[in-house]
Amino acid sequence: xxxxxxxxxxxxxxxxxxxxxxxxxxxxxxxxxxxxxxxxxxxxxxxxxxxxxxxxxxxxxxxxxxxxxxxxxxxxxxxxxxxxxxxxxxxxxxxxxxxxxxxxxxxxxxxxxxxxxxxxxxxxxxxxxxxxxxxxxxxxxxxxxxxxxxxxxxxxxxxxxxxxxxxxxxxxxxxxxxxxxxxxxxxxxxxxxxxxxxxxxxxxxxxxxxxxxxxxxxxxxxxxxxxxxxxxxxxxxxxxxxxxxxxxxxxxxxxxxxxxxxxxxxxxxxxxxxxxxxxxxx
Ligand SMILES: [Zn+2]
Numbered sequence: 001x002x003x004x005x006x007x008x009x010x011x012x013x014x015x016x017x018x019x020x021x022x023x024x025x026x027x028x029x030x031x032x033x034x035x036x037x038x039x040x041x042x043x044x045x046x047x048x049x050x051x052x053x054x055x056x057x058x059x060x061x062x063x064x065x066x067x068x069x070x071x072x073x074x075x076x077x078x079x080x081x082x083x084x085x086x087x088x089x090x091x092x093x094x095x096x097x098x099x100x101x102x103x104x105x106x107x108x109x110x111x112x113x114x115x116x117x118x119x120x121x122x123x124x125x126x127x128x129x130x131x132x133x134x135x136x137x138x139x140x141x142x143x144x145x146x147x148x149x150x151x152x153x154x155x156x157x158x159x160x161x162x163x164x165x166x167x168x169x170x171x172x173x174x175x176x177x178x179x180x181x182x183x184x185x186x187x188x189x190x191x192x193x194x195x196x197x198x199x200x201x202x203x204x205x206x207x208x209x210x211x212x213x214x215x216x217x218x219x220x221x222x223x224x225x226x227x228x229x230x231x232x233x234x235x236x237x238x239x240x241x242x243x244x245x246x247x248x249x250x251x252x253x254x255x256x257x258x259x260x261x262x263x264x265x266x267x268x269x270x271x272x273x274x275x276x277x278x279x280x281x282x
Contacts, residue, residue, distance in 0.1 A: 057084075060083035065080040065081065065082055065083060065086065068081060094202075095167045098167060098169040098199075098202055099162065102169055102171060104155065104162065107158075107159070110152045111159055119274060121268070121269040122268065125142070128140075128264070129154075130160075132238070133156070133157040133161060134160075136161065136166075136204055138234065138236065138263065139236070139237045139238070139264070140263075142238070142239070142241075142266050142268060143240075143241055143242070143266070144243075144269070145242055145243070145268075146242055154170070154206050154208055154238055155170060155208075157238060158204065158206045158238075167203040168203065168204045169198075169199055169205050172207075172209045173207050173208070173209055173212060173213045173223065174209070174212060174214070176199070176207065176226075177213055180195065180196065204238070205235070207238070207240070208240050210241040210245055210246065210249055211241050211245020211247075211248045211249050223253065224250055224252050224253055227253055228252070231256045231259075239257070
């Protein structure tokens with residue numbers, strides 16, 4: 001549990017600092033009248049950041065944030081959005097925060113290059129997961145018995161996407177729910193919301209071992225909210241499960257997973273115990 005506490009603290013502190021910095025910027029800009037208004041579609045209309053001769057962003061005048069130009073009473077009234085010049089910095093922060101949660105260090109050797117694709121029955125899966133990692137679109141579900149190599153493929157995919165610069169979260173389902181539980185306290189609502197938003201908005205979410213989590217109404221609901229959001233948005237998501245775990249999964253999630261318009265399901269056979277093979281050959 002110490003490890004979990006450290007991880008949550010590592011997430012919490014930068015998030016709180018970000019929020020504080022955000023509030024401070026807002027206050028000082030409001031005072032100086034420097035905060036720039038923009039029309040709601042301005043961020044997408046801009047194709048590049050224009051720097052003036054002093055190297056200061058000419059869109060936000062160096063503030064990093066813009067206030068949405070919407071009438072009083074609008075849901076976004078007074079809300080700050082990141083300027084294009086700030087987006088890259090924020091993205092790299094999200095990447096860092098999720099990388100810490102992902103703990104991919106222990107899966108560092110699980111790469112496509114180290115996968116034993118010569119094992120009978122794994123060639124097709126190896127190729128499909130590799131293609132998915134290169135151009136992630138839709139969802140990919142890897143179903144197979146324990147020890148068939150699906151975690152190696154999922155981790156290899158997460159490592160590849162991370163190296164391609166994406167914001168990636170790789171987690172087992174039980175760990176993911178533990179992180180959420182650890183922040184889900186009356187005193188840390190904001191942190192919970194921010195952590196949940198980070199998970200929801202990750203450019204690539206890889207969930208290992210669906211169905212091995214302890215089932216509870218709270219856990220089922222959180223997992224459903226997370227996956228339903230990503231399902232509706234069609235954001236790249238990869239899930240591994242063994243057949244029993246899949247059968248035990250919340251019916252609402254199973255129904256999302258059976259949508260062939262979005263989801264590709266790959267069934268891995270267990271011709272050999274992939275894990276023992278991998279260990280034996282290093
Ligand atoms: Zn700017």
